[in-house]
Amino acid sequence: MKSLKKRYLRDNLMKVFLVGNTIVVLTPLIIILLYVFIQGIGAINIDLFTQELGSPSRAMTGRPTGLVHTIIGTFVVDILALIIAVPFGLGAGIMLSEYPDNKLNPIMRVMNDTLNGMPAVLKGLLAWALVVKPMGSFSGLSGGVALAFVMLPIIARSTESSLMNIPWSIREAGLAIGLPRWRVIMSIVIPASKSGLATGLLIAFARAAGEAAPLMFTSFGNNYKSSTLIGWIMGPVDTLPQRLYSLAISPYAQWHQLGWAAGILLLSFVILSFIIVRIVIREKNY
Amino acid sequence: MEQNYTKEHATKELLTKNRSILYRSFGDRLFSYSVFGLGITVILCTVLMALVLYGDGAEAIKKFGFFGFLTGRVWDPGITMEFGAYPFILGTLITSLAALAISFIPAISVAIFTAEYSPRWLSSIIDNLVNLIAAVPSVIIGLWGIFIFAPWMRDTFYTHIYMWFLDHYPTMLPIVGNPIGYGMTTAILILAMMIIPYTTVITVDAVKKVPKEQREAAYALGATKWEVIRMAVLPYARGGILAGVMLSFGRAIGETMAVAMLIGNRNNLPFSILGPASTMPSVIVNEFREAVENIHLSSIIAVGFYLFIISLIVNLIAAYIQRKFSLTGARTI
Amino acid sequence: MKLVTKFIVLALMLTVLFGANLQAQRRVELLGAGASFPAPLMTAMADEYRDITNRRVTINYQSIGSGGGIRQFSEQTIMFGMTEAFLSDEVMRNIERNTGGKAFNLPITLADVVVTYNIPNIEKGLIFDGPLLADIFLGKITRWNDRRISALNPGVRLPRLPLQVVHRSDGSGTTNLWTSYLSKVSKEWETNVGFATSVNWPTGVGANGNEGVAGIVASTPGAIGYNSFSYALLNDMSYGYLKNSSDNIIPPSFDATSAAANIELPEDTRILFTDTPNPIGYPAAGFAWMLCYENMEQNNSINSKQQAEELIRFIIWAINEGQQLSEQLGYAKLPTAAVERSNAMIRQMKWRGEPIGRNILDNE
Numbered sequence: 001m002k003s004l005k006k007r008y009l010r011d012n013l014m015k016v017f018l019v020g021n022t023i024v025v026l027t028p029l030i031i032i033l034l035y036v037f038i039q040g041i042g043a044i045n046i047d048l049f050t051q052e053l054g055s056p057s058r059a060m061t062g063r064p065t066g067l068v069h070t071i072i073g074t075f076v077v078d079i080l081a082l083i084i085a086v087p088f089g090l091g092a093g094i095m096l097s098e099y100p101d102n103k104l105n106p107i108m109r110v111m112n113d114t115l116n117g118m119p120a121v122l123k124g125l126l127a128w129a130l131v132v133k134p135m136g137s138f139s140g141l142s143g144g145v146a147l148a149f150v151m152l153p154i155i156a157r158s159t160e161s162s163l164m165n166i167p168w169s170i171r172e173a174g175l176a177i178g179l180p181r182w183r184v185i186m187s188i189v190i191p192a193s194k195s196g197l198a199t200g201l202l203i204a205f206a207r208a209a210g211e212a213a214p215l216m217f218t219s220f221g222n223n224y225k226s227s228t229l230i231g232w233i234m235g236p237v238d239t240l241p242q243r244l245y246s247l248a249i250s251p252y253a254q255w256h257q258l259g260w261a262a263g264i265l266l267l268s269f270v271i272l273s274f275i276i277v278r279i280v281i282r283e284k285n286y
Numbered sequence: 287m288e289q290n291y292t293k294e295h296a297t298k299e300l301l302t303k304n305r306s307i308l309y310r311s312f313g314d315r316l317f318s319y320s321v322f323g324l325g326i327t328v329i330l331c332t333v334l335m336a337l338v339l340y341g342d343g344a345e346a347i348k349k350f351g352f353f354g355f356l357t358g359r360v361w362d363p364g365i366t367m368e369f370g371a372y373p374f375i376l377g378t379l380i381t382s383l384a385a386l387a388i389s390f391i392p393a394i395s396v397a398i399f400t401a402e403y404s405p406r407w408l409s410s411i412i413d414n415l416v417n418l419i420a421a422v423p424s425v426i427i428g429l430w431g432i433f434i435f436a437p438w439m440r441d442t443f444y445t446h447i448y449m450w451f452l453d454h455y456p457t458m459l460p461i462v463g464n465p466i467g468y469g470m471t472t473a474i475l476i477l478a479m480m481i482i483p484y485t486t487v488i489t490v491d492a493v494k495k496v497p498k499e500q501r502e503a504a505y506a507l508g509a510t511k512w513e514v515i516r517m518a519v520l521p522y523a524r525g526g527i528l529a530g531v532m533l534s535f536g537r538a539i540g541e542t543m544a545v546a547m548l549i550g551n552r553n554n555l556p557f558s559i560l561g562p563a564s565t566m567p568s569v570i571v572n573e574f575r576e577a578v579e580n581i582h583l584s585s586i587i588a589v590g591f592y593l594f595i596i597s598l599i600v601n602l603i604a605a606y607i608q609r610k611f612s613l614t615g616a617r618t619i
Numbered sequence: 620m621k622l623v624t625k626f627i628v629l630a631l632m633l634t635v636l637f638g639a640n641l642q643a644q645r646r647v648e649l650l651g652a653g654a655s656f657p658a659p660l661m662t663a664m665a666d667e668y669r670d671i672t673n674r675r676v677t678i679n680y681q682s683i684g685s686g687g688g689i690r691q692f693s694e695q696t697i698m699f700g701m702t703e704a705f706l707s708d709e710v711m712r713n714i715e716r717n718t719g720g721k722a723f724n725l726p727i728t729l730a731d732v733v734v735t736y737n738i739p740n741i742e743k744g745l746i747f748d749g750p751l752l753a754d755i756f757l758g759k760i761t762r763w764n765d766r767r768i769s770a771l772n773p774g775v776r777l778p779r780l781p782l783q784v785v786h787r788s789d790g791s792g793t794t795n796l797w798t799s800y801l802s803k804v805s806k807e808w809e810t811n812v813g814f815a816t817s818v819n820w821p822t823g824v825g826a827n828g829n830e831g832v833a834g835i836v837a838s839t840p841g842a843i844g845y846n847s848f849s850y851a852l853l854n855d856m857s858y859g860y861l862k863n864s865s866d867n868i869i870p871p872s873f874d875a876t877s878a879a880a881n882i883e884l885p886e887d888t889r890i891l892f893t894d895t896p897n898p899i900g901y902p903a904a905g906f907a908w909m910l911c912y913e914n915m916e917q918n919n920s921i922n923s924k925q926q927a928e929e930l931i932r933f934i935i936w937a938i939n940e941g942q943q944l945s946e947q948l949g950y951a952k953l954p955t956a957a958v959e960r961s962n963a964m965i966r967q968m969k970w971r972g973e974p975i976g977r978n979i980l981d982n983e
Contacts, residue, residue: 091324
């Protein structure tokens with residue numbers, strides 16, 4: 001055994017090492033957040049929410065440009081994705097938590113985790129092959145399908161874990177008074193865990209809202225609002241992350257500014273949903 | 287649907303109006319079948335992805351051979367139309383492994399610090415911050431990387447390193463590579479930054495799962511805090527840590543936008559330390575919309591197919607570790 | 620389940636709310652994509668044309684590179700493509716077989732590629748010749764104070780900076796034009812690299828799009844890249860002058876570009892005139908083409924005759940009035956010979972056999 005002094009010294013050294021490491025790790029992470037906010041705040045103005053992007057010469061000659069079509073497009077594509085993903089994700093979650101004897105469940109959990117871990121760019125390729133190619137055009141719908149692949153495993157996972165949080169005794173109580181199983185699930189288990197479910201949907205939504213890679217060859221991009229209602233779904237649509245990418249790699253200083261503005265919009269949205277999720281989780285104490 | 291179903295309520299309902307077919311075993315069967323039908327798509331999606339990627343990449347895989355494509359070192363959409371995925375596989379593995387190596391100790395340190403050392407208020411701040419960073423979209427990290435990080439690294443380090451080698455060991459220059467700012471090292475550092483939160487979150491989970499008794503027993507033997515961590519906590523949590531590392535590795539492999547924005551996109555070997563390189567996801571994003579020839583497009587999708595296989599292996603290993611050590615949660619972030 | 624309904628309702632509300640400007644029956648949206656070089660011009664034309672037509676016709680042009688333009692055009696996911704590399708004979712044949720009609724390459728504007736560089740304290744006007752550029756892009760010259768560069772630029776104090784080649788990572792007509800120039804001036808380039816929309820680069824960093832190259836060059840001291848002239852002008856980048864085949868030093872200009880194009884044009888305008896024999900012509904210039912089908916109904920992404928007609932009207936506007944926008948954005952105007960060739964091709968455009976191109980040209 002080493003001397004006590006040495007052991008205490010070592011203990012303190014490790015403490016310093018850990019604290020040092022923590023600071024080294026957290027500093028750049030904080031810097032990223034601060035930078036986006038500092039750079040982005042200056043780029044926020046009313047035009048951003050009312051004007052369309054148009055051509056680069058619009059920005060360079062100081063005419064008003066904005067990202068209104070991008071903001072709308074992001075919501076359209078993401079909500080489409082949610083509508084597509086929710087039934088399947090809920091189904092998978094219910095299957096995993098309410099039918100634990102099912103033989104497929106272990107495979108399904110592994111597959112779900114695998115799908116969740118798959119690079120989003122591959123989900124974009126899949127949506128391109130399944131929707132864009134047969135439909136013959138880039139569309140908001142195909143973007144929605146691509147993002148649905150991103151959301152699906154997240155929703156399935158969170159549905160499973162929030163349904164699991166409902167004690168079995170409650171289900172048994174329902175069954176004991178003669179309710180069929182489906183009625184127990186739909187009217188007792190799901191309502192009881194609805195805040196957990198909503199949290200899961202929000203997490204999925206926020207995660208998908210930040211994905212750019214799968215949208216590059218599905219929703220494609222657009223410099224204007226769609227001129228028809230159906231165009232938002234069947235035609236090419238702009239989305240924040242993908243527009244952010246093309247603004248960032250453009251050579252125009254004015255577009256870089258817009259890029260930071262898009263960054264702050266996206267980041268605010270992510271942070272907002274993050275805070276909501278945290279509050280719900282703390283209240284529920286999962 | 288929100289009214290409370292008291293026993294009275296339900297019994298009454300059952301005895302009076304709801305005697306429809308749905309309330310017999312048919313209803314349950316219908317429900318379970320539809321739930322299974324919906325749920326099974328999770329499996330279908332994964333299988334479908336493999337099929338589609340293989341189907342669309344088949345032309346390239348057939349032409350160059352399964353292993354020929356894997357080991358092909360040339361990516362030439364210009365003259366020879368010869369394609370091989372080796373540079374991208376190499377680029378992916380180098381960047382992800384290096385990022386993993388760099389991020390491992392810091393990430394574990396943060397986890398141990400939050401779980402064992404820091405006061406509760408600080409833990410919760412760090413915990414929130416780390417989770418938040420894990421949720422920041424990768425394009426935003428890329429945006430910061432392009433405008434702030436890469437130029438700063440170039441001016442502060444790369445140019446000086448390059449000039450130093452130019453003066454002292456000019457023969458080493460091909461290994462050092464062009465100090466352009468957009469290249470392998472930048473991508474590795476950004477990747478490391480991006481995967482630290484994942485590793486940390488899962489490690490914190492694993493460390494917190496270690497039973498109190500384990501620690502108390504060690505303290506009772508007179509161990510210092512660090513000795514407790516090293517001898518009682520870390521060995522117990524190693525499964526969780528390992529799973530966290532595997533998952534972070536999976537993230538690093540699939541990370542697309544930030545890498546595509548920062549790695550410099552060089553499609554052929556040899557890569558250099560500071561110079562540009564390419565990864566499997568980055569080449570897909572960069573060239574997918576632009577390929578003219580069928581064989582080029584098919585090759586890009588084939589790269590996607592190999593990416594799928596690598597991801598699948600990594601994720602299966604992670605899933606296996608997770609099951610073995612019965613860890614849950616933390617994956618939904 | 621209530622949740623789902625809520626979301627559906629929310630989605631519908633959002634779409635209705637924002638799409639409320641719904642007298643949209645007559646509104647037309649034309650989707651085009653391709654070369655990034657003409658993107659500033661195309662999007663500016665789109666802005667202008669939208670104003671002229673009172674927001675009735677919207678042209679959504681996405682810059683995805685010439686390779687992408689050709690690919691998506693043959694996949695029929697876009698209504699028109701744009702490219703700086705004309706369709707190869709093979710692609711032309713395939714299209715003729717699949718659609719029963721020709722594919723047209725309509726010159727929309729002139730492309731000229733300039734060497735852009737970023738050397739502290741040195742403005743535009745460094746002089747390069749073909750063989751030197753080929754060697755730079757072959758990776759044979761690694762420092763700015765190389766003897767061969769200073770030999771061409773007596774009196775310029777070149778710093779000892781590492782020379783960093785930046786090239787396109789995507790399929791690109793600018794690359795096609797640039798590598799075709801390098802192939803014509805260097806045997807070694809021709810045999811080892813060749814020319815195409817994307818090639819196996821011997822050295823350098825790849826960047827996505829004209830934007831990407833300009834972006835990296837602008838931010839990296841010591842970088843050298845190639846960009847279209849307009850990008851260099853718009854972004855205030857330093858660009859070099861080229862020695863042409865008659866040993867004249869030619870600063871890039873609209874006149875020099877037009878002079879290079881001042882040659883006998885074939886009927887389908889598919890010609891490369893890099894390293895032009897014209898003594899006052901700029902050696903790295905070429906056309907940027909718009910791609911259209913002869914039988915427009917064959918294009919899956921064009922759904923109605925109205926769309927086809929609006930597309931033709933836009934093309935006619937773009938090669939005539941639209942050219943007014945060119946020079947202020949850094950593009951040379953089309954020579955009249957090219958406009959005539961385009962008109963001849965527009966005349967042949969049909970919708971289910973109906974010669975809508977000719978009708979529009981003659982009646983409006």
